[in-house]
Amino acid sequence: MSNRKIKEKGIESLLFASGAVTVVALLLLCIFLFRDGYLLFDNYPVSSFLTDTKWYPTADPEHFGLLPLFLGSVIVTIGAVLFSVPLGIATAIYISELANPKIANILKPVTEILAGIPSVVYGFFGLVVLVPFVQNTLKLPTGQTALTGSIMLGIMALPTIISMSEDAISSVPRALKEGSLALGSTKWQTIYKVTAPAALSGISAAVMLGIGRAIGETMTVMMVTGNSAVIPGFPSGLFAPVRTMTATIALEMGEVPQGSDHFHALFAIGSVLFITTFIINIVANYIKRRYRFNL
Amino acid sequence: MPEAYENGTEIEVKDLNLWYGDNHALHDISIDIPKNSVTAFIGPSGCGKSTFLRCLNRMNDLIPSCRIEGRVNINGEDIYSKETDVVDLRKRVGMVFQKPNPFPMSIFDNISYGPRIHGMSKKEMPAIVENALKSGALWKEVSDRLNVSALDLSGGQQQRLCIARTLAVKPEVILFDEPCSALDPISTSKIEDVILELKKKYTIVIVTHNMQQAARISDHTAFFLMGDLVEFDKTAQIFESPQEKATEDYITGRFG
Numbered sequence: 065m066s067n068r069k070i071k072e073k074g075i076e077s078l079l080f081a082s083g084a085v086t087v088v089a090l091l092l093l094c095i096f097l098f099r100d101g102y103l104l105f106d107n108y109p110v111s112s113f114l115t116d117t118k119w120y121p122t123a124d125p126e127h128f129g130l131l132p133l134f135l136g137s138v139i140v141t142i143g144a145v146l147f148s149v150p151l152g153i154a155t156a157i158y159i160s161e162l163a164n165p166k167i168a169n170i171l172k173p174v175t176e177i178l179a180g181i182p183s184v185v186y187g188f189f190g191l192v193v194l195v196p197f198v199q200n201t202l203k204l205p206t207g208q209t210a211l212t213g214s215i216m217l218g219i220m221a222l223p224t225i226i227s228m229s230e231d232a233i234s235s236v237p238r239a240l241k242e243g244s245l246a247l248g249s250t251k252w253q254t255i256y257k258v259t260a261p262a263a264l265s266g267i268s269a270a271v272m273l274g275i276g277r278a279i280g281e282t283m284t285v286m287m288v289t290g291n292s293a294v295i296p297g298f299p300s301g302l303f304a305p306v307r308t309m310t311a312t313i314a315l316e317m318g319e320v321p322q323g324s325d326h327f328h329a330l331f332a333i334g335s336v337l338f339i340t341t342f343i344i345n346i347v348a349n350y351i352k353r354r355y356r357f358n359l
Numbered sequence: 360m361p362e363a364y365e366n367g368t369e370i371e372v373k374d375l376n377l378w379y380g381d382n383h384a385l386h387d388i389s390i391d392i393p394k395n396s397v398t399a400f401i402g403p404s405g406c407g408k409s410t411f412l413r414c415l416n417r418m419n420d421l422i423p424s425c426r427i428e429g430r431v432n433i434n435g436e437d438i439y440s441k442e443t444d445v446v447d448l449r450k451r452v453g454m455v456f457q458k459p460n461p462f463p464m465s466i467f468d469n470i471s472y473g474p475r476i477h478g479m480s481k482k483e484m485p486a487i488v489e490n491a492l493k494s495g496a497l498w499k500e501v502s503d504r505l506n507v508s509a510l511d512l513s514g515g516q517q518q519r520l521c522i523a524r525t526l527a528v529k530p531e532v533i534l535f536d537e538p539c540s541a542l543d544p545i546s547t548s549k550i551e552d553v554i555l556e557l558k559k560k561y562t563i564v565i566v567t568h569n570m571q572q573a574a575r576i577s578d579h580t581a582f583f584l585m586g587d588l589v590e591f592d593k594t595a596q597i598f599e600s601p602q603e604k605a606t607e608d609y610i611t612g613r614f615g
Contacts, residue, residue, distance in 0.1 A: 165423075239460040243521070246416060247473040247528055248450030257472070262463050 094338070101335040104128065104328035113332060119293040119307075121316065121326045128329040130336060132293045136210070136306035137279055137337075139296045140289060143214025144221055144278040149271055151218070152225030156267075159226070160233040161255055172230065179223035187287030190216040195288055202303060208290030210306040216284050221274035228273065232266020233259060265352045272348030276341050282310035291315065309333050364393035369532060369562040370415060375429030377410060379422070384410055388429070388588045390581060397554060397563040399577035399594065401570060403614065406583040408566045412534050415564065416452040417445050434531065450477060453525035457537040459517035461509035461524075466492075466501050469509045469520055473528035487527055495523030496553050515546025522553060533557065535565040539572065551576050570610055574598050582606045 104113065108128055116129030155175070159168045190212060198215075199207030236259050244254040260267070290305025293312070297304075313330050320326040370392035377385035385407050392398050400408040410419065417438060419425045431438050438448050450473075461469050470488040479487070488505065492498040497519040501512070509520055518538060525533055535554070539547040554563055554576055567573050573580050574594060581591040582605070590597065590606045601607045608614055 237460070239456060239458055240462060242418065242421070242454075243456060243460040243462065243524075244472070245421070246418065246449055246454040246456075247476070247524065248446050248448075249473075249476045250446055253476050257476070258462055 097331060097338060098335050100328055101332035102328075104325060104332045107325050108329070113329070117295055119312070121320075121329060126325060128325070128332075130333065132295045133307055133309045133312050133333060134336065135295055135301075136289075136293070137308040137310070137340075139210050139298060139301050139306060140213040140217060140285060140308055141275060141278045143211060143302055144217035145271075145275055147214060148218035148221045148225055148274060148278075152222050152270070152274065153229055153267060155222070155226045156229035156233055156270075157255060157260070160230050161251070161259065172227070175223050175226045178219070179227070183220065183281060183283040184287075186216055186220055187284040190284060190288040204303055206290060206305060208288055208305050209303050210289060210296060211302045213285045213289035213306070213308070214302070216288055217278040217281055220281060220284065221278050224277055225270045225274040228270030229263070229267045232263040232270065235266070236262045268351040269348050272344055272351070276344050276348075279341060279344070280310060280337070282308075282314050286311040286314055309337050313337075364391075364396070366394040366396065368392065369394040369434060370564075371430075371432040372414075373430040373432075375411075375414060375427065375431060377407075377414065377419070377428075378426045380424040384586050385414075386586045390588060390591055392562065392564060393579065394562050395558060395560070396578040397558050397565060397576050398579045398581065399573035400564070400566045400581050400583060401568075401573050401609070402583035402589075403609065404568075405585075407586045408581075408583045409536055411583065411588075412536055412564060412566050415532070415534055416449050416454050418454065420445060450528050451530055452532045452534060453528065453530035454534045454536065455518070455521050455525055455538050458541050459514055459521050461512070461517050461520050463508065463510060465506045466509050466512070466520060467505040470524050470527045473524060477528060491523040491527035492520075494526050494553075494557070495519045496549060496556075497523055513546070515542050515549060518542060518546065518550060519553065522550070522557075526557075530561065532562045532564065535563065535567075537566050537568060540568060547572070570598075582609060584609070 108126075113128055113130055115131065116127050117131050118127035118129045119132050120127040155171075159171050163171065194212050194215060195207035197207070198204065198209060198212050202211075240258055240262060241254055244258040245251075249257070285308050289308065289311065291307040291311055292305040293307040294304075296302070296306045313334055316326070317330055320330065368391045370390075372388055372390045372392075375385060375388040376383070388411060400412060402408045413419045414427060414431060415433070415438075419427065427439065429439075433448075433452065437443070462472060464472075467484075467488055470491050471484045474484065474487050475481075489498060489502075492501065497516060500516060501507075509517065512520060518541075522533075522538075539550055542550070551572065554565065557563060558578075565573075565577065577594045579591065580594045580597040582589045582597065582601075582603075584605055590601060590603045592602070597606060598610055601610065
């Protein structure tokens with residue numbers, strides 16, 4: 065083999081190896097996570113894990129009920145979505161279709177800077193500003209509620225949703241918008257009936273990624289939601305403290321003896337979290353592909 | 360300028376000037392466009408013919424740096440007056456673009472889009488869609504698959520769909536902005552047939568790069584050069600004995 069060919073092969077293998085490392089790392093992570101989670105069920109029945117309504121990991125007997133934590137994550141995430149999706153899409157439409165270019169050129173980078181703020185800073189802001197605000201305005205016993213977490217997570221998901229939806233909306237061909245306007249539709253009819261549907265796959269992907277970010281977020285929710293592991297009602301649970309799956313792992317992992325049931329229970333929760341985000345990603349991809357096909 | 364038109368005048372333009380920022384793109388354009396006939400705008404790239412066409416349905420409003428002075432009357436109404444409703448104007452003056460731009464929806468929905476936003480009921484749609492597709496000479500090819508995505512059609516079919524879509528809102532004038540430049544000769548000839556058929560009911564203005572096309576389908580031809588309307592006359596006159604040297608040079612292929 066010539067020198068050149070060896071070099072070519074070498075570079076090729078190097079790039080292949082880099083790709084392989086990612087896949088192997090992910091696989092190892094999965095195996096590790098699921099194995100340690102699964103070990104819980106040697107001593108504790110799966111059915112109890114899934115249906116027990118109590119999370120009392122240090123009581124006697126122990127209760128490792130997933131439900132309060134799972135529903136805690138769900139209620140905080142739903143709140144965040146209700147808050148951030150309409151706001152995010154509206155902002156994206158404003159930036160790409162309505163704002164005068166000067167304003168758009170300020171707004172876009174500013175929303176992207178929001179994404180770069182560390183989550184602990186958001187948490188701190190939430191704790192100092194939003195928690196007292198929620199407590200005083202709604203006359204609640206504590207401001208550390210699911211609602212507070214939802215608002216903070218919503219703010220944190222906004223940059224993702226805005227920036228990705230904006231990209232999707234601006235990439236709708238100009239010809240399509242002109243075609244609609246030329247038929248005598250108003251600016252708004254064009255946005256609502258042509259531009260937004262044509263950008264739907266990108267917008268859905270943006271929303272899904274926003275949700276993914278909200279579910280996986282740990283530090284901020286831990287700081288503002290009060291962390292009490294009770295099953296939240298809906299919608300009353302929004303105004304009470306909750307504890308999410310992520311916060312539970314972060315709070316308790318430092319204190320459990322390695323290899324104990326409690327330790328494995330936290331891994332089991334981690335597995336549930338992983339599966340949830342995995343499903344969300346699959347759904348996002350499915351939507352994306354489905355609409356691309358129709359287009 | 361040609362003598363009085365047998366069907367009357369549809370569009371009267373008087374001293375129209377247009378600027379893109381500091382760039383003075385159209386100079387003192389005055390032209391009377393006849394009713395129920397085909398008027399072609401020819402000229403080299405960048406001469407302002409498409410820009411002028413887009414003045415007639417105020418599509419240039421979408422460009423922030425664009426400024427227009429002068430008068431454009433369509434059917435006696437000044438379309439740049441403050442009272443003019445642009446949405447209503449564009450309903451009366453339809454436009455077919457250079458590249459086919461069907462919406463990413465079904466054939467049926469593409470046609471019904473216009474009538475629906477103008478408030479017509481769902482019940483009327485099947486008849487409207489059928490009529491529009493028939494006038495666009497597309498009905499026979501798609502009548503059995505109206506629910507298929509418009510993007511599955513060929514380029515030529517897509518362009519005829521866009522024509523049908525424009526017809527569905529019942530305009531008075533239809534502007535064609537180089538409608539065949541992205542199409543093969545067979546599709547082009549189909550579209551030319553459609554245009555010739557349409558002039559019985561509509562006033563047609565077409566921008567084209569293709570001089571044979573202008574000669575084949577238009578009754579009057581305007582020659583634009585560098586933002587000026589150089590010459591406007593009956594098509595036969597323009598192609599057989601142009602009055603201006605520049606027109607002659609262009610149509611004989613000395614530049615372009």
